Amino acid sequence: MRDVLRFLTLRFLWLLATLWVVFTLSFVLMREVPGGPFLMEQQVDPVIQKQIEAAYDLDKTKWEQYVITLGKTVRGDLGPSFKMRDYTVNEILAEGMPRSVALGTLALLIALVLGIVAGTVSASRRGGFIDRGLMLVATIGIALPNFVIASILILVFVIQLSWLPAAGWGSLRFMILPAFCLGAPFAAYIARLTRTGMLETLTQDYVRTAHAKGLSPWRVVTGHAMKGGLLPVASFLGPAVAGILTGSLVIEKIFAIPGLGTYFVQAALNRDYTLAMGCVLFYTLLVYVMNLLVDISYTILDPRVRLD
Amino acid sequence: MLAGDTVLDLGDLHVDFDTDDGVVRAVRGVSYSIKRGQTIGVVGESGSGKSVTHLALLDLLPETATISADVMRLAGRSMLNMSAKERRSVRGNEIAMIFQDPMTALNPFLTVGTQIAEMFRLHHGLRGQRLVDATIQALADVGIPRPERRIEDYPHEFSGGMRQRVMIAMMLAGNPELLIADEPTTALDVTVQAQILDLLAGLQRDRGMSIVLITHDLGVVAGFAHRTLVMYAGRVVEEAETSALFWNPQHPYTRGLLSSIPRLDRGSQKLRQIVGAPPDLSALPQGCPFAPRCDFVEDRCREQEPLLAPRGDGHTAACVVTLPKWEGAV
Numbered sequence: 001m002r003d004v005l006r007f008l009t010l011r012f013l014w015l016l017a018t019l020w021v022v023f024t025l026s027f028v029l030m031r032e033v034p035g036g037p038f039l040m041e042q043q044v045d046p047v048i049q050k051q052i053e054a055a056y057d058l059d060k061t062k063w064e065q066y067v068i069t070l071g072k073t074v075r076g077d078l079g080p081s082f083k084m085r086d087y088t089v090n091e092i093l094a095e096g097m098p099r100s101v102a103l104g105t106l107a108l109l110i111a112l113v114l115g116i117v118a119g120t121v122s123a124s125r126r127g128g129f130i131d132r133g134l135m136l137v138a139t140i141g142i143a144l145p146n147f148v149i150a151s152i153l154i155l156v157f158v159i160q161l162s163w164l165p166a167a168g169w170g171s172l173r174f175m176i177l178p179a180f181c182l183g184a185p186f187a188a189y190i191a192r193l194t195r196t197g198m199l200e201t202l203t204q205d206y207v208r209t210a211h212a213k214g215l216s217p218w219r220v221v222t223g224h225a226m227k228g229g230l231l232p233v234a235s236f237l238g239p240a241v242a243g244i245l246t247g248s249l250v251i252e253k254i255f256a257i258p259g260l261g262t263y264f265v266q267a268a269l270n271r272d273y274t275l276a277m278g279c280v281l282f283y284t285l286l287v288y289v290m291n292l293l294v295d296i297s298y299t300i301l302d303p304r305v306r307l308d
Numbered sequence: 309m310l311a312g313d314t315v316l317d318l319g320d321l322h323v324d325f326d327t328d329d330g331v332v333r334a335v336r337g338v339s340y341s342i343k344r345g346q347t348i349g350v351v352g353e354s355g356s357g358k359s360v361t362h363l364a365l366l367d368l369l370p371e372t373a374t375i376s377a378d379v380m381r382l383a384g385r386s387m388l389n390m391s392a393k394e395r396r397s398v399r400g401n402e403i404a405m406i407f408q409d410p411m412t413a414l415n416p417f418l419t420v421g422t423q424i425a426e427m428f429r430l431h432h433g434l435r436g437q438r439l440v441d442a443t444i445q446a447l448a449d450v451g452i453p454r455p456e457r458r459i460e461d462y463p464h465e466f467s468g469g470m471r472q473r474v475m476i477a478m479m480l481a482g483n484p485e486l487l488i489a490d491e492p493t494t495a496l497d498v499t500v501q502a503q504i505l506d507l508l509a510g511l512q513r514d515r516g517m518s519i520v521l522i523t524h525d526l527g528v529v530a531g532f533a534h535r536t537l538v539m540y541a542g543r544v545v546e547e548a549e550t551s552a553l554f555w556n557p558q559h560p561y562t563r564g565l566l567s568s569i570p571r572l573d574r575g576s577q578k579l580r581q582i583v584g585a586p587p588d589l590s591a592l593p594q595g596c597p598f599a600p601r602c603d604f605v606e607d608r609c610r611e612q613e614p615l616l617a618p619r620g621d622g623h624t625a626a627c628v629v630t631l632p633k634w635e636g637a638v
């Protein structure tokens with residue numbers, strides 16, 4: 001118990017350090033990139049321009065801006081959006097986040113379920129027709145970029161069959177296609193990882209022992225082989241979450257989903273400093289927490305591994 | 309049932325493996341039987357087919373193996389035309405097997421309690437508190453201290469000897485009539501080896517089960533097995549009561565094995581090893597497979613492989629040469 005507390009405290013301190021580094025880097029980089037939030041097409045009255053810049057502290061030196069923004073961020077205030085002026089960044093995040101999280105979670109779920117089932121079936125039918133078919137599909141799934149998968153699926157399910165809506169947000173029906181496109185490449189990768197892991201554990205002595213006990217083949221696989229066979233999948237979860245995050249930038253755009261990914265892309269293009277910063281920090285937090293969960297899940301899956 | 313009933317009857321068992329280098333003929337006509345409460349020792353060098361013979365019995369070989377036999381009877385029932393499901397119900401329940409390396413043979417991801425309890429649930433339908441009690445009792449029966457605490461531990465938290473005790477507890481949970489112990493002590497320290505063999509002997513007395521003890525060490529068999537089979541290149545080359553095998557070995561290979569047992573009374577004298585290596589099972593030479601390594605080889609040995617022939621008192625050997633009288637290992 002003491003170990004666990006120590007581990008969590010340490011990880012929390014690391015998280016703070018990571019967030020600070022990410023904050024600083026983003027702050028510097030954003031302001032180094034040419035262009036600014038208020039360079040507009042039409043000429044604006046210089047007085048008004050001054051007032052706007054003052055409202056956003058842009059008239060202060062870079063150092064002053066850094067300290068002020070960091071101070072506010074530490075208190076949880078990410079400030080107003082530079083572009084969507086009626087909203088604070090916190091409000092925009094609060095609106096976009098649930099959609100993106102729902103989409104990402106569904107995509108991850110699809111990836112895990114499809115990948116683990118396909119990989120396990122493949123491994124237990126090694127070399128057979130089903131195994132080869134599944135692995136061929138998996139290879140294609142890894143090779144195709146998700147926007148290509150999206151185009152094909154839209155053609156089939158939206159235009160040809162009109163089973164599903166093409167874009168937008170609302171009920172679960174809107175989520176099916178984008179979540180599938182987002183999860184498909186990861187499903188394919190997880191299928192291959194699962195197959196490799198299962199093939200290795202299926203030849204272990206303890207699996208033979210499980211057969212010798214008189215267990216059914218199903219019980220041998222689910223009760224004895226899977227835990228070891230899925231360890232590689234568990235360690236892939238961290239990268240998978242990060243990959244689904246980046247993937248969602250594209251997928252949200254294609255399917256016109258008003259999620260965090262869409263806001264983030266817009267913020268970057270518009271030099272919306274505060275909103276972009278909010279998104280970056282949120283993504284960092286998410287990936288960090290997911291990696292922490294993966295480490296913890298590892299100790300649950302493999303009793304020989306300890307937290308440290 | 310009456311004492312002296314036959315528990316296992318095996319006739320002309322063959323196992324071939326399909327490999328990239330051709331067909332490996334790992335077992336080539338093994339026959340033997342065991343009576344209730346009896347212990348049989350199976351000895352032979354590495355690769356002689358000891359494990360494959362018994363894995364075939366339990367239907368635990370990979371798909372590349374082709375198994376055939378004339379007789380395979382368990383307590384009078386033939387196993388030859390059993391369905392896969394019926395074969396499965398034999399495993400762990402009527403025939404149990406423990407393996408050489410308890411480190412890899414136990415599942416590292418599950419507590420020993422879970423692994424033992426699985427057997428009581430599967431073969432006796434126990435649930436709840438009765439299941440827990442039975443699991444703790446099983447660990448106590450094999451001499452593991454504080455069993456009520458240790459059921460929560462994982463295999464890596466046990467020493468090698470304790471792990472083999474866990475394995476024994478687990479495999480005996482189904483109350484098998486026959487226990488196949490495949491080199492149960494090879495991976496252990498010498499002192500621990502003796503303890504495990506004592507444990508097995510004690511459990512056998514209490515439960516009246518039969519044991520097949522596989523080993524490549526004739527010394528292990530000496531004080532333990534009623535009868536002993538000597539295997540070479542997939543065949544039984546000699547079978548006898550263990551004492552008869554030691555006092556009057558009738559096959560040159562058995563004599564070679566006996567001469568290579570380390571003995572205290574021979575002090576630092578060099579052990580005699582059998583020179584050469586066993587033959588390639590995918591390209592067996594004509595004649596006796598032991599001929600190239602045999603001190604007593606004659607021309608006719610290279611023409612035809614000798615069959616097991618009776619030598620009186622249930623003693624059989626597969627050698628056509630008239631051997632000199634055995635003076636003991638020198």
Ligand SMILES: Nc1ncnc2c1ncn2[C@@H]1O[C@H](COP(=O)(O)OP(=O)(O)OP(=O)(O)O)[C@@H](O)[C@H]1O
Nearest residue numbers: 325332334353354355356357358359360361370589
């Ligand atoms: N899956 C397999 N594929 C091909 N050949 C195999 C396979 N399993 C065993 N063999 C071969 O069968 C022969 C007998 O092997 P077996 O494991 O029965 O030997 P053993 O007498 O138990 O030896 P050891 O003392 O090393 O355990 C060996 O030559 C081995 O190479």
Ligand SMILES: [Mg+2]
Nearest residue numbers: 358359360490
């Ligand atoms: Mg063996």
